[in-house]
Amino acid sequence: MLSGKVALVTGGARGIGSAISKKLASQGASVIVNYSGSKEKAEEIVEEIRAAGGEAESLQCDVSDFASCEALAKTVLEKYGRLDILVNNAGITRDGLVMRMSEKDYDAVLDTNLKGAFNMIRHFSKAFLKQRQGRIINISSVSGVLGNAGQANYSASKAGVIGLTKSVARELASRGICVNAVAPGFIATDMTRQMPENVRESLKERIPLGRIGSPEDVAETVAFLASEQAGYITGQVICVDGGMAI
Ligand code: NAP
16 A cells, blocks of 8 residues: 555556556555646546545646756655655657658657656655655556667657666665666557557557556556565566567
């Protein structure tokens, strides 16, 4: 159980992030639901958590902006005095073949998916070190493990998240802070709903367990990594992908 713990979920209002926010709150954590543009969605998730007896609030921040992340960290640490669980979930795709990929689309994906995680870790790590405990869980992707045609920018960002995870895990381990990555496969959210039907079908054929994952499948693993029971696991990448990366 996570009673008394404070958790921040970036992009916590939609898709996988909203399942993580609800799961951590159901385990007793006080959850800060971060959003970039989805204010109403974030308020809905907060209401849902409160209606179920949990604690939550929403806070706006564009994770790709270094100064905004610094301001968010300041707000959180002033209000709660601590952060126990940081889930770097916010992410975007701008798919396309590398020979046609614009610099703008490359940079946008790297700035949100990789720099966004760095920004948050950078501004919260001092607090984590002082507390001598904490969990950082970064959402990578099976695309970062295997690569994926049409996703050079996304795969690079998600492979980068794995390198970031392992390096920060080594840096913070002596203070008892565990840093891990979760690499989802093909999960039913807005991100994958926008794919053409034929791409979705061919992806489905690559899943040994034969079904598309749910946001809750990912949230369960994140909740485990946030729990006391996972206190001897750090620097790992756990694929929640129905076997895609076997
Ligand atoms: P989604 O439904 O498209 O949701 C994306 C979330 O990221 C939204 O909550 C969005 O918030 C937030 N976000 C985007 N840019 C942001 C920014 N600059 N600052 C703060 N928040 C931002 O996607 P999803 O499928 O749930 O994906 C969640 C994570 O899982 C991502 O990192 C994604 O790469 C990863 N993942 C997903 C799959 C999959 O199959 N779905 C597979 C592997 C990995 P706003 O709406 O407020 O902008």
